C-alpha cells in the first residue's frame with residue numbers, strides 16, 4: 301500500500317479505487333436497491349437489515365441476494381454495509397431490551413451468512429449504558445457479543461464509532477478496543493468509522509487527520525477498520541452531538557473529508573454517505589467526491 305505520491309497511477313487516476321455510495325432503502329427489494337446505487341454512480345451501498353424501528357422486515361430470497369451480489373461484482377463494488385437497526389441496545393439496563401438486541405443480531409447475521417463471504421459487513425451501534433456507567437456498558441456489550449457470535453458467521457461485525465452523547469458507549473477509541481479485547485471470537489470484529497461522530501467526539505479530522513488515524517492504529521489497529529461513514533457535521537468540533545450534514549455544508553468541510561478519504565488506510569474502504577439528502581443529492585456528492593477538490 302506504500303504507493304509514492306509521484307507514481308503515475310496516482311496522478312492518472314486521482315481517486316483510484318475510491319468506493320463510495322450511500323444509505324439506500326430496501327423497500328423496493330435488493331435488486332432495485334443495487335440498480336439505484338448504479339444510477340447514482342455508487343460502487344458500494346448501505347442498507348438496514350430490517351425496519352429501523354426493529355420490526356422483522358421482509359426476508360429476501362436467495363435469488364434476490366444473488367442478483368444483488370451479481371450487480372455488485374459486475375461493477376466492482378466494495379463490500380456493502382448492512383446496518384443493524386439503530387434502536388437496538390445490547391447494553392441496556394433492561395434485560396428484555398438486551399435479549400431483543402441479541403435475538404435481532406443473531407437473525408441479522410443468519411441473513412448475512414446467505415451472502416457470499418467478502419460481499420457484506422455488519423455494522424451496529426455499541427449502545428447506551430443508560431446510567432449503569434461506561435464499564436458496565438462495555439461489560440454487557442462483550443457479554444452480548446460472546447452470546448451472539450459463532451464460528452459459522454462469515455460477516456465481519458463492526459462497532460460504529462459514536463459521538464459520545466449521553467450515555468452512549470463508543471465515543472472513545474479505547475472503549476471500542478476494550479470491547480474487542482473482551483470478545484472471544486475477536487477475528488470476527490472490526491470498526492466502522494463515522495467522520496461526523498468522531499469529529500463530534502473530539503477527534504480533529506480537520507487539523508490532524510493523520511494523527512487521528514495514528515491514534516486509531518495505536519489503540520484499535522487499522523486492520524480492524526472495515527468501513528467509513530462519510531458525513532459532515534452540523535455541530536461544532538467536540539460538541540458530543542450526532543447531527544449529520546451534507547458534505548461541505550458543515551463544520552468538517554469538503555476539503556477535510558476529501559483529504560481524509562484519500563489517506564492510505566481509508567481510500568480503498570467502502571465510504572458510505574448518510575447525509576441529509578434525496579437521491580439526486582447523493583449522486584451529486586458521489587460525483588464531487590470522485591472529482592476531488
Ligand SMILES: [Zn+2]
Nearest residue numbers: 383386425460
Ligand atoms: Zn450508524
Ligand SMILES: [Zn+2]
Nearest residue numbers: 494497542544
Ligand atoms: Zn450519526
